[in-house]
Every structure is written in C-alpha cells, then in structure tokens.
Amino acid sequence: MLVIPPVTCKSWCQTMDCKQQTTHNNGATGHGHCQLKLVNFEAHDNHISHETQGLSKKHLVVRRGKPFKFTLMFHGRSWDPHTESLALEVCLGGLSETIPVQFSDMQSDPHQWSAKIYPGNMHPASVTIYICSPVLSSVALYDLLVHIETKWNRRSYAVGTFVLLCNPWLNDDTVYMPLDVHKQEYIKSDYGLVYMGSNININQRPWSFGQYEPGVLEACLKLLQITPQHLSNKHKDYIQRADPVYLSRVVCAMVNCNDDLGILEGKWQGSYKGGVKPNEWSGSAEILHQWVSSNFSPVRYGQCWVFASVLCTVMRVLGIPSRVVTVFNAAHDGDASLKVEEFYSSRGEKLNLSKDSIWNFHVWVECWMRRPDLGAGFDGWQVLDPTPQEKSAGIFRCGPSPVVAIQQHCFGAPYDTPFVYASVDADIVRLILHNGQVVGRAVDTEWVGQLIYTKSAGSDSPENLTHTYKSKQSKRRRETSSQRGRSPSLEVSLNIDGVPSVGSSIRMYVTVKNQSSNPRVLMEHLNAQMKEYNSGPKESFWKIHKEVHIQPHEVLTLQHTIPPSEYESILAGDDIVNLAVVIKDVKTKERVLDTQEFNIRTPQxxxxxxxxxxxxxxxxxxxxxxxxxxxxxxxxxxxxxxxxxxxxxxxxxxxxxxxxxxxxxxxxxxxxxxxxxxxxxxxxxxxxxxxxxxxxxxxxxxxxxxx
Known part of the structure; x- marks a missing residue:
C-alpha cells in the first residue's frame, strides 16, 4: 500500500505539489472533485501472476505483454467515470506514453499500452485497473503517473515505479520458452553447476546465481543505466532495450571491465593479491554487491566460469532464459585460420611457442531467443561469451552467435560465429621440433570440442550438447582426416588407465604399431608436465627414455607408472597433467607423437x-x-x-x-x-x-x- 506523496515537478509529466496539483481550464474552479489518497500495487498477487516472486522487496516487478493490476483509493468522493476521465502515463527517461483507462468491453491493441477496468473492480472509494505493456517493451524501471481530468481541471499524481522484464511465458515474446521445466531451470532456478577439469576427469562446481538475494535485481538494473550505450544516448538505448539481442550484447560487454564500468576484472596468472582468487567465488550475489558498493569499481578477480556465471545471473534476472555451458578442449583461434599449432621437442616436452592456445575447458553462456534479424532458422540457443578474449565491433564481448549457425558452418551469421566455431571444432597441428627444425607433424581433428556440457533441466546430471554444435558431416570429416600419432609406417597411441587419484599411481599405456615389413629399433620418449587449464605447461616433473625393439607388423603395448611421490610435492588442486610420447625410429629418424591431458582426482x-x-x-x-x-x-x-x-x-x-x-x-x-x-x-x-x-x-x- 502506497500513500501518495507530494508530486515532484518534472518537465515531462506536468505535475505539481500535491496540495496544488489541480490545473484549471478557462478560469473555472473544480469543487468537490475526487482526490487520490492511496495506491495499492497488489505486489503479492502480481508477483505470483508474473513469476517474479522474491526478485525484489523494493519494486513491483512484472513481465512485458501481461496485465498487472493496481488499486486506486480516493478520499473526498469516489471517481465518477461519467464526468471525469482517467488516464495513466508511463515514463522512461525522456520518453512517455499516455494511456486512457477503458472499460473491458473495448478492444485494445496488443502492440500498444492499454489500461482497463473490469466489471466488479469499481467500488465507492476505489477502482482496480489492469495495465498491460506491449509485448516488445523495453526492459527498465518505469515511472507511473495517474491523471484525473474534467472539463474544468486536471489533477496529476506520481504514484510510483515498476520494473518490466522479458516474458518467456508469453508466446509472442521473442524469448518465449514452451516447456515449463525449461523455464523453471533457465529462468527461475538460482542454482547451477559449472563443469571443469578435463574431458577424462570432469569435475562439477555448484554455483549460486543468487537472483533472489536482496539488491541483485537492483544491481542488474543499475548495470543497464551505466553502459556506454546508455550514457552516450539514453533515448536510443531505452528504445533498443526491447530487443534481447541488443540486451545480450550490452550486458555481455558489461560483465568484464575492459571497455567500461563493468563488473569483473580478469586475471589468469601471477599473484591475486588485492582481490579474490577466481576459484574462491561460489556465487554471483557477493560479486554484484561488491561491485555496487564500490561505486562500480571492478571486482577482482574473475576467470571464464566466473564471468559466465555472473552473466547468467543478470540474463535470468532480466527474463532471458540462460544456462552456463562448458566446452572441453576449447581453442582460442586469434587469426581465424581454424587451426591451432602446438609444438613439442623431440623428447616429448611441450613447448610454449604457439600464439594461439587450447584451454582444457572454457565456460560461456547460452541464451534462448528468437532471431528475427536472421530468420526463424537461427532461433533458439545463442552463445554469449563475456570472457575478454577478442573484440567484437571494437568491444570485448562475443555473441550472440546462434548454436545452429555454428553447427551448420554459417560463418556469415552475426555475431562472432567463426570465432565460436573455432572454439569447438578447430584442427590442432602438432609439430615436433629438433634443433629448430620441424621433424614430425600430425593433425588432430578430434581434440577440440570433445565434450560440451551443461546442467540438465531438473537434475544435477550433465546434459551433453556436443551434437548441437557439431554436425554429422563434421564428425565424418574428423574421422577420415585425423592423422593423430600416425605416419606411413609407424603408429603410436597413448592412453591413461582409469582416472588417476591423489595418493595412487598414474598408470598409462603406450601402444606402438610397426606397419612396415622390417624389424625396427625405436626410442620411446615419454614426458609429463604440470599445467593450468588455460596456459602452457611448466617444467617436466617426470620423464623416461627407453630403447624398444619391434618386429614387422608387430603391435607393442608398453606400460608405465608414475608413483605418487613423483607428483604430490608439486600438485595443486586444479592443475592438469600434460603427457606426451614421441616414438623415434633410430635408423630413419622418423618420429610420431601422441598426447593426453588429464587432471588428478583430489581427495573429497x-x-x-x-x-x-x-x-x-x-x-x-x-x-x-x-x-x-x-x-x-x-x-x-x-x-x-x-x-x-x-x-x-x-x-x-x-x-x-x-x-x-x-x-x-x-x-x-x-x-x-x-x-x-x-x-x-x-x-x-x-x-x-x-x-x-x-x-x-x-x-x-x-x-x-x-x-
């Protein structure tokens, strides 16, 4: 229930002090007119009806395209519809729209604002009005005014504010999502799982999206008010906020602080002094609260899963269905060649020489929306990546790129589709160097994007999304063109036995196949290095060099073990092990290479x-x-x-x-x-x-x- 305060004078709504709010026409004086006393925003009923319970205790929060109600209570006398017209005015910055209040038998345009009174909603001292926004209204905090007008005067009241969000429950909204279980998971759920580690040993980390924590909705609204787009042209920004494609690009850029007053500062190596290590965050609310309370100074520090999880929170708050997605073995292809080079020494040591990189996992967000700018064939899940890697239209952001465009290789589809495609399907060219010269080469078309995971709707089990990104044609190409660990006469493969755990030995098998008709003397070079998920390897902590004799067309299996004593002293909880084997023919100097990367299961x-x-x-x-x-x-x-x-x-x-x-x-x-x-x-x-x-x-x- 809201007591009507004195009205503040604003240029766009012609209001005056409550005690002197009457505007007289032709010198006539209005006597015995009805006066607005109280407004009840019916927050409890509206929040249930609009699926916005718990989002805010400060504001009425409703969804676009769906009516919400509020009740006007009068003193002096009741409102007389025969002699007094009633109108509402919604204001957004310098924009405003006046809405005449009609009775329910009058038809209204669903693409325009409307306000109706239904039979039974008028009482001697009150009236309940249902107001409905256009289905493609802008997401924002609106001001609401009430005007009561006779032929003698007009009385205006600023009655309060309301927040308008996207509406996945409404078929005509561009973010409409048909299944209730999906709306529950991708809009209403404040809990999620982030998948990390390696494709051999996948870890899951819970994340609290926190959209129902006090102040989170207000932080998301404030974010929209301090974007470069809003600060440079408020009018244009307010109008464009009706489009979830625009909203998603703006918010994606604001999650990192590289170009603006964004939320998070990224850091991937060195000391985290002066901030929080990315691994120590477990929810978005604390990050958003810290950002707001510091007057929008960037929160330190984030990495990909932190950026993505915060973006997911903001998008769910704004009403755009979203989920956090992990790509295992994600390529960063800066030159758009769809190839990433990796370099190894002739003894199996991985070298830090590549301009591009492969992350053992990378986390981004998928948002659900129609793409009228591209056509119905590109509707559905869209990739958004707020981790600052490459610029899109001059700003550190990525997407929204339609998942179906990635699967179908539609590289012309905006936004940033080639970069996202390379992340999940680039080829790796592995080069063996000896004295600065390339002495071996293998192309691996299977390593990148081996698994793509998200939390399943309604359960804590993972959902495999790999097939939504990779077509059958792409799979056939990978099966026929991969040369991993092969040469015309020699083949090698490296496999890990099970999932290694702390305190137990790491067991591996090297399988060598002699495809020639001659016996051969080979040298086996096996090398293990620790690395972080997103960086090159460190110095070797274990290696072995061994002479091997193999007969014509023989297949040899060589077993090796790394005891715990070899790795426990250097193990960190989130480290990855890079393991590589180089097999060299002593006589012909022919070399072949195979690799594996895995994380060690830590104690629970x-x-x-x-x-x-x-x-x-x-x-x-x-x-x-x-x-x-x-x-x-x-x-x-x-x-x-x-x-x-x-x-x-x-x-x-x-x-x-x-x-x-x-x-x-x-x-x-x-x-x-x-x-x-x-x-x-x-x-x-x-x-x-x-x-x-x-x-x-x-x-x-x-x-x-x-x-």
Missing part, C-alpha cells in the same frame, strides 16, 4: 547437515565438514575452511599442525538461512606442503520459507 571433503539438506529459514542447524588425508605423507599446517553466502557470516576454520596419512580433520559450524532458495556451503582444504588449495567441497542446501 565431506559435508553433512544435521537433520538433512532441507532446512527452514531462520532456524539453526549444525553442519559437519571433514577431510581425510589420502596422501602418502603427513601434511603440515593443515587448514579446513568453511563458508556459505546466506548461511554463515565470514569464514570458519579448523587447523592442525600435523595431519598424518589416513587422519581426519573436522569442523562443525552452526548455520542459519536468512532467505529462502538454494544455498551453498563451500569448504576448502589447504596445507603448508602446497601453496594452493588442494581440495574443494560443495554442498547444496534447500531453504524453505519461515512459517
């Missing part, structure tokens, strides 16, 4: 909630967090840390000076949820033997509203 952190994972808001519960040392040696200065936005204040730690093999460290914390929805408890384990976090644990908590 166990999190248990007393009484189960569904808790009630504002009730105390106990969570027990534990970590067991699975390493083969004792760990010094062990620290187990627990935190959880909306469940805990700050970080809670347990410390042990010495954690022996097989021993467990435990931390109990008391949690209390401050708001309903899905919350995450996050736990990390580190020790003095390693400079980084060794293991991470996450636990999903479902919070019911207070009774």
């Amino acid at each position: 952190i166990t999190i248990e909630i007393e009484g189960g994972d569904s808790i009630q808001m504002k009730e105390q519960h106990t969570a027990q967090v534990s970590f067991t040392n699975r390493f083969t040696k004792a760990l010094n200065e062990s620290v187990l840390t627990v935190e959880g936005c909306g469940l805990l204040h700050g970080k809670h730690e347990a410390r042990l000076s010495l954690l022996k093999p097989g021993e467990t460290i435990v931390k109990k914390v008391s949690i209390m949820a401050t708001s309903p929805g899905t919350k995450l408890l996050l736990a990390t384990f580190s020790h003095n033997n390693s400079h980084t976090v060794v293991s991470r644990g996450f636990h999903k908590v479902s919070v019911r509203p207070a009774l």
Whole structure:
C-alpha cells in the first residue's frame, strides 16, 4: 500500500505539489472533485501472476505483454467515470506514453499500452485497473503517473515505479520458452553447476546465481543505466532495450571491465593479491554487491566460469532464459585460420611457442531467443561469451552467435560465429621440433570440442550438447582426416588407465604399431608436465627414455607408472597433467607423437547437515565438514575452511599442525538461512606442503520459507 506523496515537478509529466496539483481550464474552479489518497500495487498477487516472486522487496516487478493490476483509493468522493476521465502515463527517461483507462468491453491493441477496468473492480472509494505493456517493451524501471481530468481541471499524481522484464511465458515474446521445466531451470532456478577439469576427469562446481538475494535485481538494473550505450544516448538505448539481442550484447560487454564500468576484472596468472582468487567465488550475489558498493569499481578477480556465471545471473534476472555451458578442449583461434599449432621437442616436452592456445575447458553462456534479424532458422540457443578474449565491433564481448549457425558452418551469421566455431571444432597441428627444425607433424581433428556440457533441466546430471554444435558431416570429416600419432609406417597411441587419484599411481599405456615389413629399433620418449587449464605447461616433473625393439607388423603395448611421490610435492588442486610420447625410429629418424591431458582426482571433503539438506529459514542447524588425508605423507599446517553466502557470516576454520596419512580433520559450524532458495556451503582444504588449495567441497542446501 502506497500513500501518495507530494508530486515532484518534472518537465515531462506536468505535475505539481500535491496540495496544488489541480490545473484549471478557462478560469473555472473544480469543487468537490475526487482526490487520490492511496495506491495499492497488489505486489503479492502480481508477483505470483508474473513469476517474479522474491526478485525484489523494493519494486513491483512484472513481465512485458501481461496485465498487472493496481488499486486506486480516493478520499473526498469516489471517481465518477461519467464526468471525469482517467488516464495513466508511463515514463522512461525522456520518453512517455499516455494511456486512457477503458472499460473491458473495448478492444485494445496488443502492440500498444492499454489500461482497463473490469466489471466488479469499481467500488465507492476505489477502482482496480489492469495495465498491460506491449509485448516488445523495453526492459527498465518505469515511472507511473495517474491523471484525473474534467472539463474544468486536471489533477496529476506520481504514484510510483515498476520494473518490466522479458516474458518467456508469453508466446509472442521473442524469448518465449514452451516447456515449463525449461523455464523453471533457465529462468527461475538460482542454482547451477559449472563443469571443469578435463574431458577424462570432469569435475562439477555448484554455483549460486543468487537472483533472489536482496539488491541483485537492483544491481542488474543499475548495470543497464551505466553502459556506454546508455550514457552516450539514453533515448536510443531505452528504445533498443526491447530487443534481447541488443540486451545480450550490452550486458555481455558489461560483465568484464575492459571497455567500461563493468563488473569483473580478469586475471589468469601471477599473484591475486588485492582481490579474490577466481576459484574462491561460489556465487554471483557477493560479486554484484561488491561491485555496487564500490561505486562500480571492478571486482577482482574473475576467470571464464566466473564471468559466465555472473552473466547468467543478470540474463535470468532480466527474463532471458540462460544456462552456463562448458566446452572441453576449447581453442582460442586469434587469426581465424581454424587451426591451432602446438609444438613439442623431440623428447616429448611441450613447448610454449604457439600464439594461439587450447584451454582444457572454457565456460560461456547460452541464451534462448528468437532471431528475427536472421530468420526463424537461427532461433533458439545463442552463445554469449563475456570472457575478454577478442573484440567484437571494437568491444570485448562475443555473441550472440546462434548454436545452429555454428553447427551448420554459417560463418556469415552475426555475431562472432567463426570465432565460436573455432572454439569447438578447430584442427590442432602438432609439430615436433629438433634443433629448430620441424621433424614430425600430425593433425588432430578430434581434440577440440570433445565434450560440451551443461546442467540438465531438473537434475544435477550433465546434459551433453556436443551434437548441437557439431554436425554429422563434421564428425565424418574428423574421422577420415585425423592423422593423430600416425605416419606411413609407424603408429603410436597413448592412453591413461582409469582416472588417476591423489595418493595412487598414474598408470598409462603406450601402444606402438610397426606397419612396415622390417624389424625396427625405436626410442620411446615419454614426458609429463604440470599445467593450468588455460596456459602452457611448466617444467617436466617426470620423464623416461627407453630403447624398444619391434618386429614387422608387430603391435607393442608398453606400460608405465608414475608413483605418487613423483607428483604430490608439486600438485595443486586444479592443475592438469600434460603427457606426451614421441616414438623415434633410430635408423630413419622418423618420429610420431601422441598426447593426453588429464587432471588428478583430489581427495573429497565431506559435508553433512544435521537433520538433512532441507532446512527452514531462520532456524539453526549444525553442519559437519571433514577431510581425510589420502596422501602418502603427513601434511603440515593443515587448514579446513568453511563458508556459505546466506548461511554463515565470514569464514570458519579448523587447523592442525600435523595431519598424518589416513587422519581426519573436522569442523562443525552452526548455520542459519536468512532467505529462502538454494544455498551453498563451500569448504576448502589447504596445507603448508602446497601453496594452493588442494581440495574443494560443495554442498547444496534447500531453504524453505519461515512459517
């Protein structure tokens, strides 16, 4: 319920102080006129009807193209429709539209604003009005005015504001999504999973999108108000905000801070002093709150999954269905050649010589929308990538690129389709160098985009999207043209036995096939290096060089083992191992190469909630967090840390000076949820033997509203 305040004078709505708000015509005086006393925005009913419950306690939040109601209450006398006309005015910056209030039997244009009174909604001292925006209205915070006019005078009232969002529930909206289970997952759900690691050992990290946390919707609206487009031309920006293609490009650029007052600053190497390590974030709300409270200084630091998850939050808040997607073995092809070169020494060591790169995983966002600018064939999921890699029209952003355009190789489809296509389907050319000369070459058409994953709708299992990006023709091309680990007379393949875990040996098999009719003497060079998911390898931590004798047409399988003692001292929780084998014919100098990259499964952190994972808001519960040392040696200065936005204040730690093999460290914390929805408890384990976090644990908590 809103008490009408004195009206503030604004040039575009001709309002005056509440006590003197009457405009007289021809000197006539209006006596006994009705006066507006209160406005009830019916927020509870409107938010249920518009699927916007919980998005804001400060604003009425509704979706475009669907009527919402509010009730006017009068004092003095009731409104008389026979002698007084009633009109509404919606204002957006310097734009405004006056809407005459009609009775329900009058037809209205669905592409225009309308305001109606239905039978039974008029009472002696009040009237309920249903206002409906055009289906392609701009996403923004609007001002609402009420005008009561007779032939003698006009009284105007500024009655409040409302937020208008896109409407995936409405068939005529360009973001319409038919299935309820998809709308629940891609609009309403505040919880998701991000897939990371390598295609051999996929890890999943929960993320709290946090669109129902206080202040998140307001932060998203503020983001729209400080974009370069809005600051340079408010009028044009407001009009273009009706288009989700435009919105998505603008928001995508604002998630990184490279060109504007954007949310996140990226950092991929070196010290993270002065900020938060990207791995330590678990939700978008904290990032958005920090950005707003710092007067839009960039939050430090983000990497691809942080950029993508924050973008997903903003898009869901604005009403555009969105999901976070991971590409395993994603290519960064800066020169648009659709080829990425990798260099290896003749002894199997990977060299940092390439201008382009392959990330073990890369995370972006898919948004659902029609593409009237391209035609119906390009409707559906569109790739948006806010990680600042390459510029699009002079700004660090990428997309929206239709997934179907990537699959069908329609490189002319805007925006940035060739770059996205290369990310999932570029060829890798692996070159073996000896004394600066190329002595071996292999083309791998299968490595890039091996798997493309997102969280399934309605469950925590992954959905494989690879087929939506890669056509059958592309698959046939890869099957027939790949030369990985082959030459005319020699073939090699490298395979890992299972998924290696901390504390256990890494076992691998090198299979060599002699396709010639002669016996051969070969040299096997096998090399292992640690690397981060998005960078080149570090120095080798294990290598072997061995002479091998092979008979004509023989197939040899060579087994090798890396014991834990060889890697535990340098292992960091998120590191990848690059393993490469070079087989050399001693006589002919012929060389062939094969590679594998994988992450080592780290020990698990166990999190248990007393009484189960569904808790009630504002009730105390106990969570027990534990970590067991699975390493083969004792760990010094062990620290187990627990935190959880909306469940805990700050970080809670347990410390042990010495954690022996097989021993467990435990931390109990008391949690209390401050708001309903899905919350995450996050736990990390580190020790003095390693400079980084060794293991991470996450636990999903479902919070019911207070009774």
